[in-house]
Amino acid sequence: MHPAFSVIFLTTLIGAGQGLYLAMVTGQLYSIPRFVEAQGDRFYAVGSLVALLFLIAGLVASFFHLGRPERAWRAAAKWRTSWLSREVIVLPIVMALVLAYGLAHWMVWTDPLFEIGALKVDVTLLLGVVGTLASLALFVCTAMIYADVKFLQEWHTPLTVFNFTFFGAASGFMLAAAYSAYLGNPLVSFYGTWAVILTFAALGSRLAHLYRNAHIKRKSTVQTAIGVRHNTLVQRTQGATGGSFNTREFFHGRSQRFVQNVRYLFLILVFPLPVLLIGASYVAESPNLPILAFVVQYVGLLAERWTFFAEAQHPQNIYYQSVA
Amino acid sequence: MTQLALVIDLNVCVGCHACVTSCKEWNTSGWAGPLVDQNPYDASPTGTFFNRVQTFEVGTYPNTETVHFPKSCLHCEEPPCVPVCPTGASYKRPDNGIVLVDYDKCIGCKYCSWACPYGAREVDEEQKVMKKCTLCIDRITDAKLPERDRKPSCVLACPTSARLFGDVHDPDSEVSVAIRERGGYQLMPEWGTKPANHYLPRQKTRMHIDLDELTRVDNPLRKEDLTTYTGEETLDDVAW
Numbered sequence: 001m002h003p004a005f006s007v008i009f010l011t012t013l014i015g016a017g018q019g020l021y022l023a024m025v026t027g028q029l030y031s032i033p034r035f036v037e038a039q040g041d042r043f044y045a046v047g048s049l050v051a052l053l054f055l056i057a058g059l060v061a062s063f064f065h066l067g068r069p070e071r072a073w074r075a076a077a078k079w080r081t082s083w084l085s086r087e088v089i090v091l092p093i094v095m096a097l098v099l100a101y102g103l104a105h106w107m108v109w110t111d112p113l114f115e116i117g118a119l120k121v122d123v124t125l126l127l128g129v130v131g132t133l134a135s136l137a138l139f140v141c142t143a144m145i146y147a148d149v150k151f152l153q154e155w156h157t158p159l160t161v162f163n164f165t166f167f168g169a170a171s172g173f174m175l176a177a178a179y180s181a182y183l184g185n186p187l188v189s190f191y192g193t194w195a196v197i198l199t200f201a202a203l204g205s206r207l208a209h210l211y212r213n214a215h216i217k218r219k220s221t222v223q224t225a226i227g228v229r230h231n232t233l234v235q236r237t238q239g240a241t242g243g244s245f246n247t248r249e250f251f252h253g254r255s256q257r258f259v260q261n262v263r264y265l266f267l268i269l270v271f272p273l274p275v276l277l278i279g280a281s282y283v284a285e286s287p288n289l290p291i292l293a294f295v296v297q298y299v300g301l302l303a304e305r306w307t308f309f310a311e312a313q314h315p316q317n318i319y320y321q322s323v324a
Numbered sequence: 325m326t327q328l329a330l331v332i333d334l335n336v337c338v339g340c341h342a343c344v345t346s347c348k349e350w351n352t353s354g355w356a357g358p359l360v361d362q363n364p365y366d367a368s369p370t371g372t373f374f375n376r377v378q379t380f381e382v383g384t385y386p387n388t389e390t391v392h393f394p395k396s397c398l399h400c401e402e403p404p405c406v407p408v409c410p411t412g413a414s415y416k417r418p419d420n421g422i423v424l425v426d427y428d429k430c431i432g433c434k435y436c437s438w439a440c441p442y443g444a445r446e447v448d449e450e451q452k453v454m455k456k457c458t459l460c461i462d463r464i465t466d467a468k469l470p471e472r473d474r475k476p477s478c479v480l481a482c483p484t485s486a487r488l489f490g491d492v493h494d495p496d497s498e499v500s501v502a503i504r505e506r507g508g509y510q511l512m513p514e515w516g517t518k519p520a521n522h523y524l525p526r527q528k529t530r531m532h533i534d535l536d537e538l539t540r541v542d543n544p545l546r547k548e549d550l551t552t553y554t555g556e557e558t559l560d561d562v563a564w
Contacts, residue, residue, distance in 0.1 A: 001438075067432020067452025074411040074429055081407035084435050088410060151404070151441045151515065219514045220441065222380075226393050227509045227523055230382045236390070239344070239376035242368040245446035249437060315512065316443030319378060319395060 001152070002249050003309035009061035011142060012171070012301045014091065015164065017054030018135040019172010019198075020179070021098050023191055024048055025128035027176070032119065036190050041105040044124070047179055048102030051172075055095050083148050087141040094138050097131035139165040146308075153216050154312040159209040163308075166202035167270075171301055173198055174274060174294040181281065181290040188290055192278040199297070203271045206304070210263075213311060220315040235322040246320050252310040259310045262303050269300025327401065327421035328459055329492045329520035330479070331499040331508055332394055335527050337486040339377055339392030343478035347375040347396075347457075350477035354462055356427055360450035372446045374457040375478055391526060394487070396478075397444035397457035398511060398519030399423050405436040405445060414454070421493075421520060422461055427453045441515050459489075492520055 024047040031038035063069040075088040104124045112120035143164035146155040173195035180188040222233050238247075252259065274297040281289035351374055352359040361371035375396040382389045399416075403423045406414045413429035414436050416422070425436075425445075430453035437445040437454065445456045460476040463469065473480070479487045490499035499522070502508060508522035 065433060067434075067447060068430065071411070071429070071431045074413075075431055075433070076410070077412045078407075078410050082410045082435075084408065084433065085410035145435070149408070149438050151439065220512050224512050224514055226380055226391065227511055227525070228380070228382055228391060232384050233380060233382050236379045236381050239341075239378045239395075240370070240373070242363070242370040244370055244373065244376075245437070246443045249434060249447075250443070314438070314443075315441040315515075319443055 001309045001312045001314060002252055003306045004065055006061050006063075006065035008302055008305040008309070010058045010065070011164065012167075012298065012305055013054050013058035013061060014138070014142065015168025015301070016171040016175055016298065017051045017058060017098075018094065018138060019169045020051040020054065020175045021048060021094075021101070021172070022132060022135055022169060023173045023176030023194070024051065025101070025132050026194070027187055027190070028124065028128055030190070032125075037186055039185070039187065041108050041110065041124075043183070043185065045102045045106035047176065048098050048105065050175070050179060052095060052098045052102065054175075055091070055098065059091065059095075083141055083144040087138065087145060090134060090138045090141050094131065094134045097127060097134050101127040101131050136165070139168055151315050152312045153219065154213045155308075157209070157212060159205055159212065162205040163202065163209055166198055166205050167301055167304065170195055170198035170202050171294065171297055174278075174290070174297050177278065178291040178294040181287045184287060188287075189282060192281065192290060192293075195293075196275050196278055199271060199275055218313075218315075220318060222318050222321075225315070225318045235319070237322060237324045238320045241324055244320075246316060250314045250317055250320070254310065259307060262310070263307050266300045266303035266307060270297055270304055271300075273297075273300070325421065325493060326419065326491050327399075327493045327520050328464070328490070329399055329421075329499065329522065330396070330459070330476070331488040331490075331492075331502050331522045331524060333486045333488070333502075333506075333524040334391055334393065335486075335524060336484045337377075337392045337394060338484055339379055339390075340483065341377050342481045342483060343394055343487060344373065344375050344377055346477045346481035348373060350460060350463065351458070356455075357451060359455065360448050362449060372448045372455055374446075374455070389526065394478075395442070395444075396521075397423060398442060398517075398521040399457075399459065401518035401520055402516060404439045404441070404515070404517055408435050408439040410435065417461075422459050423456070424458055424461065425454050425456060427451065427455070430454050441512055441517065442519075464489075492522070 024044050027036065027039065028044060030036045063072065066072055075085055077085060079085040079089055101124060104127055109123040112122050114121050140161055143161040147157060147160035150156045173191050177188050177191035177195050180191055223229055274293040277289050277293035277296065348359060359372040363369050375394060378393045378395055380391045380393055382391055399422055401421065403416055406416055406423065410433065411429045411431055413426045415424060415426065417424060432447060432452040432454065434447055434454065445454050448455045464474045464476065466474065475489050479489045488499050488502055490497040492499050492503065494500060502524060503522045506524045508524050510519045510522060
C-alpha cells in the first residue's frame with residue numbers, strides 16, 4: 001500500500017493524544033490511594049488540553065486524506081457496518097470528554113457527588129472513567145479500519161489492534177513523562193515507568209506481528225486472479241503505460257531494501273532509544289531527556305506507521321505487474 | 325431478483341481495446357461529467373478508466389498462449405466495497421444488482437478501493453470522488469433508446485462478441501446458458517465476494533483431416549468410368 005502521510009499523522013497524533021489523556025486519568029486514579037503524589041487540578045487540566053491539541057491536530061491531518069473534506073460530516077452515516085464511520089463518531093466523543101475532563105479540573109469541580117465505600121466520586125473521576133472507555137474504544141475503531149480489511153492479510157489480525165493501542169498508549173505516557181519533566185513534577189518517574197512498560201508491550205506485539213507477516217500464505221495468485229490454471233503465467237501488459245490509480249494507491253514505489261531500512265529505523269527509534277533516554281533521565285535527573293525520549297519515539301512511530309502501510313500487499317497488485 | 329452482469333469470453337477476445345475506448349467515450353460524455361484525463365498528450369498519460377484490457381502469457385516459449393483479459397468491476401453479489409463505505413455513497417442497486425457510487429455523497433476517502441481485491445475502483449482526480457463501472461446504467465435503463473441499444477457500451481463495441489450482457493439469475497438468459505454450458509467461472513473465488521461477472525475459458529480448437537476426406541469417395545466420374553488404364557495416352561494428356 002502507498003503510505004499516505006495524512007493517515008500516518010492522524011493515527012500517530014490521536015494515539016499520542018489518547019495516551020496522554022489515559023495517563024492523566026491514570027495519574028488521578030493512582031493519587032486516590034496515595035500511590036503517587038496528588039497533583040493540583042491545573043496539572044490535569046493543562047495535560048488534557050495538550051491531549052486535546054494532539055487530537056485536533058490528528059483530526060486536521062485526516063482531512064487531507066479526503067477528496068471532498070466538506071462532505072466529511074456524511075461519514076457518520078454507516079456506523080452499523082463501517083469501522084471508519086465508527087471512528088468518525090467516536091473521535092469527537094473522545095475530544096468532548098477530554099475537553100470536559102480538563103474543564104472540570106480547571107473549574108475545580110471536585111466536590112464528591114457520592115461515595116462508594118471510601119472512594120469519593122466527583123465529576124472529574126466520572127468523566128475520567130467514561131473518557132477512558134471512549135478512548136479505548138477509539139483505539140479499537142482506528143485499528144479495526146485496517147484490521148477489518150480481509151484482503152490486506154498483513155493487517156487482518158488482532159495484532160493490528162494491539163499494536164495501535166500499545167503504540168498510542170506508550171507514546172502518550174511518554175508525552176506525560178515529558179510534560180511532567182517540563183514542569184519539574186515528581187510524576188515523571190511514574191509516567192516514565194509506565195511508558196517503558198507499554199513500550200515493551202508494543203515491542204512484543206509488533207515483533208509478533210512482523211513474525212506473522214513474514215510467514216503469510218497468500219490467498220490469491222495470478223492463477224486465481226484470471227482463472228487460468230497453469231503454473232507458468234505472467235503478465236505482459238496491464239493495459240496502460242502511464243500508470244493509474246491502481247499503480248499509485250497500492251504500491252509504495254520503494255525498494256524492498258528501503259522498506260527494510262525504515263523497519264530497522266523504527267525498531268531502534270521506538271523501542272531501545274526512548275527506554276534508554278528515560279533510564280538516563282532517572283540517573284541524570286534531567287528535565288530534557290524525557291522530552292527528547294517522546295520526540296524520538298514519535299518520529300519512530302511515524303516510520304513504524306509508514307512501514308505498516310508499505311508492508312501490506314494488496315491482491316489487486318497481481319493485476320499490475322507489468323507495464324508493457 | 326435480477327442480477328445484471330457481463331460474461332466475457334476469453335476464447336474470442338483479441339485484445340483490441342475497443343471496449344476500453346468505447347467505455348471511456350460513453351462515460352466521459354455522460355451525465356456525471358467527464359472522466360478525468362491527466363497529461364493526455366504528455367509523457368505519462370493517466371486518468372480514470374472503468375475498463376482495461378490486460379494481456380497475460382501462459383506457458384514457456386515457444387509453447388505459449390496469449391490471453392487477453394478485459395477487467396472491470398465485477399458487480400459482486402457480496403460486494404465487500406459497500407459495507408465499508410462510511411457515507412453510504414457505495415451501494416448495490418436492489419432492482420438489478422449493479423454496484424454504484426453516489427457521486428454526490430462520496431467523500432473520496434478511498435476506503436472502498438482498499439476493500440476491493442480486484443482493483444475495480446478508481447478515484448477521479450478532478451472530481452475527487454470514487455468512480456467505477458456502472459454497466460452503463462444510464463444507457464441500459466434509458467427507455468428512449470431502442471431495445472437493441474440498451475446494452476453497455478463495451479458490449480456493443482466488441483467486434484468479436486466476446487462480451488455478453490444479461491441477467492445471470494435468469495437460468496434461461498444468454499449469459500446463464502453460456503456460464504452453464506461453457507464452463508463460466510468467477511475471479512478470485514477464494515474471497516467469497518461472488519462476482520456477478522463471469523469469464524468463459526480458453527478452448528483449443530483443433531482441426532483433424534483424414535486422408536480419405538481429401539479424396540471424394542463417391543465421385544460420380546470415378547464411379548461411372550469403367551475404363552482400365554494401362555499407361556496409354558488419355559484425352560487429358562493431349563496438348564493442342
